[in-house]
Each structure stands twice: as C-alpha cells, then as structure tokens.
Amino acid sequence: MELVNNKYQVDGVDVLSLIEKYGSPLYVYETARMKVQYEKFTNAFKGVKLKINFACKALTNINILKYFRQLGAGLDAVSIQEIQLSLKAGYKPKDIIFTPNCVSINEIKEAVDLGVRINIDNLSILEQFGHIYSKKIPVCIRINPHIMGGGHEKISTGHIDSKFGISVYQVPHLLRVIKANDMVVEGVHMHTGSDILDADVFLNGTEILMDVAKNFPDLEYIDFGSGFKVPYKPDDIQTDIDDLGNKLVKRFKDFCKEYGKNLTLMFEPGKFMVSESGYFFARVNVVKQTTATVFAGLDTGLNHLIRPMFYDAYHHIVNVSKPHANTRIYTVVGYICETDTFGWNRKLNEVTEGDILAFYNAGAYCFAMASNYNSRFRPAEVLIHEKKDYLIRHRETLEDLLKNQVEIEF
Numbered sequence: 001m002e003l004v005n006n007k008y009q010v011d012g013v014d015v016l017s018l019i020e021k022y023g024s025p026l027y028v029y030e031t032a033r034m035k036v037q038y039e040k041f042t043n044a045f046k047g048v049k050l051k052i053n054f055a056c057k058a059l060t061n062i063n064i065l066k067y068f069r070q071l072g073a074g075l076d077a078v079s080i081q082e083i084q085l086s087l088k089a090g091y092k093p094k095d096i097i098f099t100p101n102c103v104s105i106n107e108i109k110e111a112v113d114l115g116v117r118i119n120i121d122n123l124s125i126l127e128q129f130g131h132i133y134s135k136k137i138p139v140c141i142r143i144n145p146h147i148m149g150g151g152h153e154k155i156s157t158g159h160i161d162s163k164f165g166i167s168v169y170q171v172p173h174l175l176r177v178i179k180a181n182d183m184v185v186e187g188v189h190m191h192t193g194s195d196i197l198d199a200d201v202f203l204n205g206t207e208i209l210m211d212v213a214k215n216f217p218d219l220e221y222i223d224f225g226s227g228f229k230v231p232y233k234p235d236d237i238q239t240d241i242d243d244l245g246n247k248l249v250k251r252f253k254d255f256c257k258e259y260g261k262n263l264t265l266m267f268e269p270g271k272f273m274v275s276e277s278g279y280f281f282a283r284v285n286v287v288k289q290t291t292a293t294v295f296a297g298l299d300t301g302l303n304h305l306i307r308p309m310f311y312d313a314y315h316h317i318v319n320v321s322k323p324h325a326n327t328r329i330y331t332v333v334g335y336i337c338e339t340d341t342f343g344w345n346r347k348l349n350e351v352t353e354g355d356i357l358a359f360y361n362a363g364a365y366c367f368a369m370a371s372n373y374n375s376r377f378r379p380a381e382v383l384i385h386e387k388k389d390y391l392i393r394h395r396e397t398l399e400d401l402l403k404n405q406v407e408i409e410f
C-alpha cells in the first residue's frame with residue numbers, strides 16, 4: 001500500500017473508492033506483490049532445478065491458484081478438497097503434492113486416483129500404502145528433523161513433540177517398511193513450521209534431510225518445505241532468502257554430485273508468497289473511552305481475522321481515512337461477543353467513527369480461516385491485477401447462512 005497525494009492506494013487503486021464500491025469489511029490482494037515474492041524465491045535459488053509449490057491453504061481463492069499456476073508454480077495441498085480446487089484451477093496432477101497430516105488411507109487413495117504426488121508422514125499409513133500399491137505408486141516421505149525453527153509455539157512443527165512427520169530417529173524402521181513392501185521413494189520432505197528466523201537452524205535441518213535422502217536410490221526431488229518469515233512490523237526482520245539461497249544451492253549441488261543425479265529442489269511456501277500481498281479493511285463503528293483505554297470498535301471481528309486471538313499474530317494497523325492526523329493510542333477490537341482484540345495500545349492517526357482501518361499482512365491465513373461465527377457474513381475479496389480491481393468473491397448473504405440448514409416442522 002502506498003500513500004499518494006494523501007490517499008492510500010493498492011497498486012495504483014484508491015482504497016477508499018474500493019470500500020465505496022465493494023463495501024466493508026473487505027479483503028484486497030495484489031498480484032504484483034505475489035509476483036515479486038515468487039521471483040525473489042526463484043532468483044535466490046538460481047542454478048539448480050527448482051520447483052516452488054504454493055502452499056495453497058494460506059489463500060485458496062481459485063483466482064489466486066490460477067495466478068500462481070501461470071507464474072509457473074506447482075501446488076502443495078493438505079486436503080482432498082484443496083486437490084480438487086487445484087485441478088479446477090488447471091494444475092496438472094503431477095504439479096500437485098499432497099502433504100496431509102492424520103488423514104485416512106481412504107483420502108490418500110482418492111488422491112492417488114486423481115494422480116497427484118503423495119507425501120506420507122507416518123509409518124502406519126506408509127505401511128498400509130505399501131500393502132495396497134507396493135512399487136506401483138512412488139511416494140515422498142515427510143521426515144521430522146526435530147529442529148526448532150523459531151516462531152510461536154502453536155505454529156512450529158519440527159520439534160520433538162510435534163505430530164508432523166516421521167521422526168529422523170525412526171529411519172531404520174522406515175527403511176524396513178519400504179523394503180518389506182517393495183516401495184519406491186521419489187522424494188523426501190521436511191516442513192518445520194512457520195516463522196523461521198535463523199537460516200542456520202534451517203540449514204541444519206536440510207543437512208539432516210540430505211543425510212536421510214542418501215538411503216533412497218530412486219529420488220527425483222528433495223522438498224525442504226517452508227516456514228519462511230515475512231516482516232509484520234514496519235522495521236521487522238525477515239528470513240534472508242538470498243543468503244539462504246546462496247548457501248543451500250551450493251550445498252545442494254554438492255549433494256547431487258555425491259548422489260549421482262541432478263535432483264529437483266522443492267519448496268512449498270505459503271505465507272512468503274501471499275502474506276504481504278493482502279490487506280484487510282474495516283470500518284470503525286464505535287470509539288469508546290473507558291477509564292483506562294480508548295477502544296476503536298470495528299465492523300468485523302475474529303470471525304474474519306482470527307490470527308491475533310488464535311496465536312498472538314501481529315498485524316500492523318493504519319487509519320486509511322486520516323493519514324496525517326495527530327496520533328493517539330487505541331486498542332483495536334472487533335464486534336464479536338467475546339474478547340476479540342486485534343491490537344493492544346496501537347498508535348493510530350486520530351480515529352473517528354466511520355474511518356477505515358487497514359490491516360497489513362492479510363494475504364495468508366486470514367480469509368482462509370474466516371468463519372460465520374455470530375452468524376456474520378464472510379467478507380468479499382477483491383484482486384488488484386495490473387492496476388485494475390476485480391471482485392473475486394461475493395460478500396455472503398443470509399441465503400448462504402441458511403444454505404445447508406434443514407428446517408423441520410414442530
């Protein structure tokens with residue numbers, strides 16, 4: 001978002017006129033930023049065979065899936081429904097990797113029938129898979145290297161108590177299962193959770209994974225997952241992707257030489273691709289002064305943006321309506337009937353009722369986690385592409401709330 005002649009714009013489109021046109025609250029995404037992020041990644045990992053799979057659970061609007069397809073990305077899906085959406089968005093089955101956790105063997109069989117790549121993250125399912133398919137369907141194995149990448153405890157997945165992946169300490173047993181069922185392993189994978197701060201911790205994880213990889217002679221790719229941190233606050237640090245790229249490309253090339261084959265280097269970023277491309281706009285319904293605090297109460301709540309209440313996520317907030325007013329301290333809250341705080345003690349340009357506030361970093365895990373709690377409608381979504389705005393999802397209506405309800409007679 002840029003401030004141009006005292007007005008906030010998203011890729012050249014005036015924010016307040018978007019609100020006038022589509023109403024509030026509103027999610028707005030810009031493709032220009034997605035492209036920048038995608039290219040940052042591809043530039044950082046030049047010199048190896050690279051495949052970037054967009055982890056679509058971050059933002060599953062079909063237009064976003066299509067946009068990433070035409071950028072050249074593959075797709076990382078965590079449910080059969082995400083696979084179905086991706087196929088609808090035009091992805092080839094082999095460009096989709098299914099990386100679920102704790103799903104049934106039946107869901108995995110459905111995914112096999114759709115022709116996508118299968119990533120298995122526990123020995124029980126691996127064994128069942130082996131009994132059914134043996135070497136007919138190659139698999140990827142999700143390893144848990146047990147590293148702590150950083151980030152909030154609720155979003156880290158690589159530590160010893162995590163439910164994700166097959167522990168690196170179980171590799172001997174893993175190898176027995178593979179051998180006993182005559183299975184073909186085409187990839188090894190790790191995903192160590194979100195908000196990786198420390199590139200060296202991540203690189204340690206990659207060493208562990210490459211060490212495991214040596215056990216499998218039929219590999220086509222190594223998938224290093226994701227979890228790259230993006231900035232949330234104006235002067236926040238982020239994963240230095242160029243530095244990571246330099247180091248890992250060099251190491252990966254050496255590994256391939258040793259392994260005797262040019263493997264594909266895979267990643268599956270979600271947040272890195274879309275977090276900063278999205279904004280969430282809401283209107284101030286009430287400014288409420290209590291004894292200790294001034295609250296700005298919005299026409300939205302944790303039903304539309306749950307990350308602050310769910311795992312203490314920080315979303316930077318600005319007053320779009322008054323870019324130059326004096327600043328005051330506000331606690332920004334939602335309209336849901338439980339504690340529903342977006343930000344404590346935020347410095348905002350003076351807020352009056354009717355003003356539009358913007359939340360930054362609203363591209364990843366925001367609309368995707370929205371619900372109908374308090375029987376509210378989910379917001380509309382708008383995409384800015386080449387400086388033009390497109391409605392990509394209607395705001396819901398009462399009909400949507402009632403659609404699957406079955407009324408009985410009393």
Ligand SMILES: *Cc1c(COP(=O)(O)O)cnc(C)c1O
Pocket residue numbers: 055057058076078099191193194195225226227228268269270271272364
């Ligand atoms: C959620 C998820 C990702 C994406 O993580 P980000 O932190 O959004 O980049 C990647 N891989 C798997 C398997 C996931 O479940």
